[in-house]
Amino acid sequence: MQAKVILVNGMQFVGEASSGHAIVMDGDTEFGGADSGIRPSELLLVGLGGCSGMDVISILRKKRQDVRDFEIMIDGNKSDSHPKKFTDITLKYIVRGKNISEEAVKRAVELSMEKYCSVKATIEGVAKINFSYEIEQQD
Numbered sequence: 273m274q275a276k277v278i279l280v281n282g283m284q285f286v287g288e289a290s291s292g293h294a295i296v297m298d299g300d301t302e303f304g305g306a307d308s309g310i311r312p313s314e315l316l317l318v319g320l321g322g323c324s325g326m327d328v329i330s331i332l333r334k335k336r337q338d339v340r341d342f343e344i345m346i347d348g349n350k351s352d353s354h355p356k357k358f359t360d361i362t363l364k365y366i367v368r369g370k371n372i373s374e375e376a377v378k379r380a381v382e383l384s385m386e387k388y389c390s391v392k393a394t395i396e397g398v399a400k401i402n403f404s405y406e407i408e409q410q411d
Contacts, residue, residue, distance in 0.1 A: 273289075273290055274289075274290040275287060275288060275289045275290065276288050277297075280296075281306075282298075282299075282304060282305060282306055283298055283299035283303065283304045283305035283306070284296065284297070284298040284299075284305065284306060284308055284309060285297045285298070285309075287315075295309070295310065295315070296308060296309035296310070297309045297310055297311065297312055297315065298310075298311075299311070313348070313350070313356075313358070316348075316358070316391075316395070317346045317348050317361065318346075319391050320346065320361065320363070320389070320391045320392060320395070321344040321346045321363065322391075323389045323390060323391040323392065324344065324363065324365075324381075324384045324385065324389045324391070324392060325342065325344050325365075327380070327383065327384035327388045327389055328342075328365060328377075328380045328381055328384050329342060331376075331379070331380035331383055331384070332367070332376060332377065332380050335373070335376045335380070337367075337369060337372055337373060337376050337377075338369045338370040338371060338372070339367055339368070339369040339372065340368055340369045340370065340410060341366075341367075341368035341369070342365075342366070342367055342368070343365075343366050344363055344364065344365050344366070345363070345364040345366065346361065346362070346363050346364075347361070347362045348360070348361045348362075348399070349361075357398060357399070358395070358398070358399040359399055359400065360399055360400040360401070360402065361395075361399050361400070361401050361402070362401075362402045362403065362404075363401070363402070363403040363404075364403070364404050364405070364406065365377070365381055365403065365404070365405040365406070366405070366406045366408065367405065367406070367407050367408070368407075368408040368409075368410055369409070369410060370409070370410055370411065371409070372407050372409060374407055377405050377407055378405065381403060381405050385401070385403055
């Protein structure tokens, strides 16, 4: 796996992954950016959510759960001093569907957090990671 980051203008960068996909990153206007893209720290939270979300949905599909909507709310707190690293991150998984098994959701989230999510494993020990889930049954 490889990636490259290219300066475009001011504080705007484009990151390209070996998969051929790209994303725009930029800084806040207060720090010389134009606010035209996601912040790198935000991208870390998005990457964590995406990594874990793919795990959870894959597991729930294998368990034949009728998931109709799924989202993960991610909150990160950073230290006040440099480097302003994340000190704790909280993920809240929200699963909506018909006849969703609480045991299936609980197990899928635990497997992602404890075994499969490589992004979580990479930042583990740097930031405390908490997680919870909520199930909303639909007809």
